[in-house]
Amino acid sequence: MKWFWYASPQTFYPLAAQLARWCGLAAVVLALAGLYIGFFVAPTDAQQGEAYRIIFIHVPAAWMSMFIYVVMAFWAGIGLAFNTRLSGMMASALAPTGALFTFIALWTGALWGRPTWGTYWVWGDARLMSELILLFLYFGFMALHASIEDPRRADRAAALLALVGVVNIPIIYYSVKWWNTLHQGASVSLSAAPKMAATMLSGMLVMALAFWMYSVAAAMLRVRGIIRERGS
């Protein structure tokens, strides 16, 4: 297996098209299956009624938002270490999708919080706060990349920022968590979730796979765009 064969943008370009096509198809099929399980198979929650069903969008989106940042930082690190052109392109292709999922996770979280907690937004929850900061980190990555003219230099600067960010995410999460225990006031907690029915879990996993496939497809389409834009 020649791993480095596809490291060149020219050889990767047709592969990206294939990946985008099949992953996009898989995303549609999986999303349909996941939504079917979510809406028709999974039982109504005893405490939250039908409102909980947003979990099938919310939780997979939150998972993907963090996972994509790690993948982005991985490509950023590879790009810095080996100076490969494609790695920087991959990182900047992933960033908008990651920001999108972060935003979806925050938005659906607010919509879910309104009927269950009685408020759209709670300052006390560590996960809310770190998700918001994650969104800022994505925006920072994209803004820095956009403001540097030379694409190769932009790749490297943004890559360094992504690496600094990935080191900081756990620190931010735990600092906000400890801050939360300091402010005893916040009484609502997401972590006290009741034991989950198996169909709920499977619905969530299928949706997560669907989002994953969508991310691959979207990133591949975007990377094709970037390869064309830079004319290599």
Place this chain on the structure above:
Amino acid sequence: MVVWRELLVALRRRSDVATALLFFVIVASLFPLGIGAEPNKLRAIAPGVIWVSALLSSMLSLGRLFAADHADGTLEQMVLGAAPLGVTAAAKAFAHWLVSGLPLVAIAPLVALQYDLDAGLYGVLALSLLLGTPVLSLIGGIGAALTLGVRGGGVLLALLVLPLYVPVLVMGAGSVEMASAGLGGQGQLLILGAMLIVAAAFAPWATAAALRISSE
């Protein structure tokens, strides 16, 4: 040597240093005007207000960290020079802290006085700023190096650096609040110290890498 040079430069442009310090005082004085003069409320928000003001003031002066040296080519000499760039970056961050962080530590009790903060808390407040503001200078150095010569650098710098400042803010303001609750702020202060050690060990090298990227 770099520290000495930076201090000399700062001394010859005293107004810059004074501006950052004044900014800190003004921002901290604006909060009561916006929130109201109720003493208990002010006492409760004082640690947070002082820390947010310190954050903004430190960030405001970051732009000057490398800009002048970048403009006149000194930075290029530093990148090409024999001294390890990481050490130079650490020295720059240290000098930045000496002119922008240390004065805040000195003047913070005065602002705390305005907020009628309990006198026993001044020590914790000053200590938390003493441990926390160098972390701000170190992390800020990475951002300042990344945004060198970039259009819209100032606003971009805020976008990059402020999210990374969050843990320092949480721990710094938290230590004072814990102490005011009678629980002692040692835990938060120790974490701030740990952050300082980690930042001092790694941030200068990240800054050096960023300088290499932006000065090629």
